[in-house]
Amino acid sequence: MAAFKGCSALVTGANRGLGLEMVKQLLEAQCSKVFAACRDPDGPNSEALRELAKKHPVVVTIVQLDVADPSSIKVSAKKVGSLLGKNGLNLLVNNAAMLPQKTMLNATVEDMQNTFNTNVIGPLFIIREYLPYLKTAAKASGKPGMSCDKAAVINISTDSASMTIMPEVIDPFPFFPYSISKAGLNMLTVYTARDFKADEILCISLHPGWVKTDMGGGDMAPIDTRESVEGMLRVICSLTEKQNGGFLDYTGKTMPW
């Protein structure tokens, strides 16, 4: 993963599951700065991340960021901005998400609102607040075209947001608020790719596969976080303007919208 060497990256939901594994692998890939964002840095769910940051204090910075809270997003962006150098932020990974197990018939207003706040509105405001640093990175890079070591936004999506795949899956689908919100996230990808194309900031939606995490249902899932993140980072490394605004999975396969 030579492309990440010397790059800066920010990952949301970095305290467990795929986010934590992504921080570990970005470290292995020799990123120079990894901002590991999580909503409760001092809480019990962040112990593994605190241990990792203790071992790599120069590279890993833990940042408090509740993606469902716009003021927390603003404060985090100020902090990260003050720590980033003149090369800006190369990679922003919108990974944090929630999945209430509800169907179309029993999802409450709160289920819908909380899921949208976390899975769509959070990533939107994160992109907006971190945009100046992404633009700085794109300008500072001096490379032609688009690439992850220049400036990229990766929205972690899911196959259950696919309007083509979803109707084939279990009925009644128990991820109703989640799949609708991730379909919204996919449209955010399309807008981001279009609106910041001239700034040479690329954006894709990326499905990590069905992975053994709390959200993935633990051991029921076929792949572990290591395999998923290795695949995702391989895909991220290979991105060019051709994939801008696309929806891919961790093997590089194009996903149907």
Ligand code: NDP
């Ligand atoms: P986990 O349940 O293991 O982790 C979810 C992460 O999101 C946690 O770090 C959690 O933090 C964080 N989070 C949730 N709400 C917020 C919030 N308001 N602010 C900040 N952080 C928050 O899930 P995965 O690692 O499996 O999922 C990562 C991504 O991959 C998600 O976008 C998910 O939709 C996607 N995905 C996962 C699949 C799978 O099979 N695992 C399949 C398809 C997509 P906290 O510890 O504080 O709760």
